[in-house]
Amino acid sequence: PDAPLMRLPETGPKEVRELAHAFNGMQARIAELMERRTQALAAVSHDLRTPMTRLRFRMEDVDDPVLRAAMAADVAEMEQMVDATLSYLRGEASEEPVRPLDLVALVETLVDNARDRGLAADLAAPPRLVVAGRLVSLKRMVSNLLENAILYGGAAHVVLAEEGGEAVLMVRDKGPGIPDDQLSAVLEPFVRLEASRSRSTGGVGLGLPIARAVAQAHGGTLILENGAGGGLVVTVRLPKVQPETN
Structure with a gap:
């Protein structure tokens, strides 16, 4: 929606003018719909967060510590669901500029954070x-992949490598994998392989779709496959840039 409209000149033969006019009108309608969606998402985000904030304050008046903890967990679950859903609906739109980033440093930080929380994660990577x-x-993409591997597979084994002009990120787990006929389905939003919708078993089914959207937004790809020795393997390929040398 931030990109300028490519308005076609409405000149030439009648058929060409009519086609150009229809195309320009379609673009204008799409841009208006995108703008309305953005405004609606902002309103939804604000309207949902306000009552959840009130609930957090009201929880302090609950004397029963067990009940208070259960209520806090419910509110945290709602906040995470809202964040994930809004993030997906926004399509990871961001005003943050694209700049050179050391993917090794980014992934290493997230892996270390997971290990600090007592989770099983390791990394093999080049220096830069x-x-x-x-x-x-x-960061959201990598975090989603790590959490998915740890949640479903018990551990996240991460490998970073350079292949030609691409940076390759592989995240392997030790879980049961995914049936081959469902590998594509789990990349669709809100798809869960188990009936439960508990946060303890994976939230609302947006982790992998968001990760794929981020990869695609960066000119890359994300694919899923079952490892030869078991477990699920997620492979992300991103265009690599050469660091400037002085």
Whole structure:
């Protein structure tokens, strides 16, 4: 929606003028719909967060610590669902500029954070691997992949490598994998392989779709496959840039 409209000149033969006029009208309608969607998302975000904030304050008046903890967990679950859903609906739109980023440093920080929380995660990577990207979006992508691997597979084994002009990020887990006929389905929004919708078993089914959207927004790809020795393997390929040398 931020890109300028490519308005066609409405000149030439009648058929060409009519086609150009229809195309320009379609573009204008799409731009208006996108703008309305953005405004609606902002309103929804504000309207949902306000009552959740009130609930957090009211929880302090609950004397029963067990009940208070359960209420806090419910509110946290709602906040996470709202954040994930809004993030997906925004399409990871961001005003953050694209700049050279060391993917190794970014992934290493997130892996270390997971290990500090007592989770199983490890990383094999070269000293440096630079991509052109948005820090916040790439952090969300990697975080989603790590959390998915740890949640469903018990561990996240991460490998970063350089292949030609691409930076390759592989995240492997030790879980049961995904049936081959459902590998594409789990990349669609809100798809869950198990009936439960508890946060303890994976939230609302947006982690992988958001990760794929981020990869695509950076000119890359994300694919899923079952590992030869078991577990799920997620492979992200991003265009690599050469760091400037003085």
